[in-house]
Amino acid sequence: MTFAATVATAATAATATSTHPAAPAAGPGFLSPTGVEIAFVLVGLVTFGAALVTVTTRQLVHAALWLVVALGGLAVEYLLLTAEFIAWVQVLIYLGSVVVLLLFGLMLTKAPVGRSPDADSGNRPAALAVAVAAAAALVWVVVDAFRTTWIDLGGPAQGSTEVTGRMLFQNWVLPFEALSVLLLAALVGAVVLSRKRGASDGGHGSDKERQR
Amino acid sequence: MNDALDVALRLVVVFAVFLVVPLVVGQTEHKVMAHMQGRLGPMHAGGFHGWAQLVADGVKFVQKEDVVPAEADRRIFQLAPAVALLPYLLVLVAIPIGPGEGAVGQVVDAGIFFVLAVMGVGVLGSLMAGWASANKFSLLGGLRTAAQLLAYELPMLLAAASVAMAAGTVSLPGIVGAFEWWWLPWQIVGALVFFVAGLAELQRPPFDMPVADSEIIFGAYTEYTGLRFALFLLAEYAGIVVLCGLTTVLFLGGWHGPFGADGLGWVWTLLKTAVLAFVVIWLRVSYPRLREDQLQKLAWTTLIPLALAQIALTGIVKVAIA
Numbered sequence: 001m002t003f004a005a006t007v008a009t010a011a012t013a014a015t016a017t018s019t020h021p022a023a024p025a026a027g028p029g030f031l032s033p034t035g036v037e038i039a040f041v042l043v044g045l046v047t048f049g050a051a052l053v054t055v056t057t058r059q060l061v062h063a064a065l066w067l068v069v070a071l072g073g074l075a076v077e078y079l080l081l082t083a084e085f086i087a088w089v090q091v092l093i094y095l096g097s098v099v100v101l102l103l104f105g106l107m108l109t110k111a112p113v114g115r116s117p118d119a120d121s122g123n124r125p126a127a128l129a130v131a132v133a134a135a136a137a138l139v140w141v142v143v144d145a146f147r148t149t150w151i152d153l154g155g156p157a158q159g160s161t162e163v164t165g166r167m168l169f170q171n172w173v174l175p176f177e178a179l180s181v182l183l184l185a186a187l188v189g190a191v192v193l194s195r196k197r198g199a200s201d202g203g204h205g206s207d208k209e210r211q212r
Numbered sequence: 213m214n215d216a217l218d219v220a221l222r223l224v225v226v227f228a229v230f231l232v233v234p235l236v237v238g239q240t241e242h243k244v245m246a247h248m249q250g251r252l253g254p255m256h257a258g259g260f261h262g263w264a265q266l267v268a269d270g271v272k273f274v275q276k277e278d279v280v281p282a283e284a285d286r287r288i289f290q291l292a293p294a295v296a297l298l299p300y301l302l303v304l305v306a307i308p309i310g311p312g313e314g315a316v317g318q319v320v321d322a323g324i325f326f327v328l329a330v331m332g333v334g335v336l337g338s339l340m341a342g343w344a345s346a347n348k349f350s351l352l353g354g355l356r357t358a359a360q361l362l363a364y365e366l367p368m369l370l371a372a373a374s375v376a377m378a379a380g381t382v383s384l385p386g387i388v389g390a391f392e393w394w395w396l397p398w399q400i401v402g403a404l405v406f407f408v409a410g411l412a413e414l415q416r417p418p419f420d421m422p423v424a425d426s427e428i429i430f431g432a433y434t435e436y437t438g439l440r441f442a443l444f445l446l447a448e449y450a451g452i453v454v455l456c457g458l459t460t461v462l463f464l465g466g467w468h469g470p471f472g473a474d475g476l477g478w479v480w481t482l483l484k485t486a487v488l489a490f491v492v493i494w495l496r497v498s499y500p501r502l503r504e505d506q507l508q509k510l511a512w513t514t515l516i517p518l519a520l521a522q523i524a525l526t527g528i529v530k531v532a533i534a
Binding site for chain 1: 288332365369
């Protein structure tokens with residue numbers, strides 16, 4: 001029994017609907033949602049709300065912590081879609097590393113307790129327009145792409161580590177390699193940038209000391 | 213209904229382990245440290261060799277006033293201990309102590325990822341505490357915690373990846389199931405890297421720079437009193453249990469032992485975990501605290517290259533025997 005299956009069963013039991021998805025012949029419909037679907041929508045709403053608070057709150061660290069809720073909500077959505085591996089990687093990378101890095105940066109710079117009145121820019125309308133456009137494009141593309149695809153929750157997990165790995169290294173190996181080259185380039189770039197600055201600073205410092 | 217009962221029973225057992233075993237480790241630490249330093253340690257509470265010292269400590273903590281500083285961010289300050297503690301409870305659910313489904317709280321398909329991911333979330337609690345206290349020492353502690361975590365997460369992951377490669381699975385029971393005795397010398401470097409990085413992630417001595425009491429009082433936990441402070445301490449000891457359990461499961465073969473009847477495998481797991489916990493305490497007594505630059509240097513110039521070398525070695529041997 002996988003974790004995802006447990007969650008799915010628990011959600012189904014909670015809403016007292018059928019454990020088995022509707023037969024493929026009849027086709028699952030929008031009018032008779034299963035427990036998993038209801039849970040999916042509820043978690044989605046929480047994620048959406050948290051994301052909204054993230055971009056609207058005036059308290060910087062609160063924004064970062066609401067981001068934790070939003071990204072965690074996404075991980076739960078992956079779990080409900082049986083993509084267990086992706087869900088844990090999401091938690092590992094985004095909650096465990098990216099948000100920690102974000103908080104580290106905030107604490108290093110300026111993050112007072114309470115509101116930061118200057119933490120606002122005049123670009124709100126532009127940002128809103130870009131966000132709505134991006135969301136519309138994504139929703140349109142995703143809905144168009146997966147219109148008639150349904151995940152069979154009763155069968156073997158379709159997002160398990162094994163399936164994900166097989167897909168990644170059979171069908172998507174070229175994008176994977178391209179991405180790793182990109183990341184390597186970013187890594188080398190970061191090293192070069194930090195070394196250059198460090199070297200010139202050190203040089204200035206030692207020059208001054210020599211002059212004294 | 214039977215399923216629900218089964219799940220409830222497992223959760224109760226895991227919760228009981230979560231509450232008891234960290235206290236046992238804490239009491240052991242009192243006594244072991246004391247004897248290593250030529251003292252007796254607690255002798256009064258409970259009568260026999262002060263066995264109830266931590267129970268008495270708990271009662272003391274509960275009686276203390278729960279103070280929230282006036283300048284603090286109230287909600288985050290109060291939430292932080294829970295965020296620090298709960299991940300270890302969740303991780304404990306996935307650690308198998310014996311073969312079969314009866315000896316693990318819940319089989320998680322991508323077990324290694326689940327465990328490392330959720331453990332990483334626990335550090336958010338320290339960060340929240342450090343920031344929300346509105347205290348410069350706390351903020352410094354939070355910063356040091358974050359820097360330490362960012363440095364040591366990578367070697368820990370790489371070491372775990374090596375053993376997952378060796379076993380050909382990322383499920384924790386699967387890894388122990390695939391274990392052979394010669395994995396021990398094969399993965400020894402990875403095991404050391406994992407254990408050291410785990411210690412650093414728990415902020416245990418000699419990696420206790422974030423809570424260095426002689427410099428920044430108690431780091432992120434400076435402003436905490438009473439029960440919330442006790443929860444942070446409990447999180448630290450639960451972290452020791454989880455780290456030792458994980459090292460046992462990943463690198464020391466879990467329930468496999470040189471001898472012993474079937475069905476007693478869990479004894480081996482517990483024994484290995486206990487020995488590792490003893491080593492954790494031993495290190496606290498015998499090593500001085502590392503400075504911040506030494507900490508970063510150890511992670512980036514020693515542990516990460518070692519972990520990468522281990523991965524290369526694992527790959528070569530894996531291909532050679534395949």
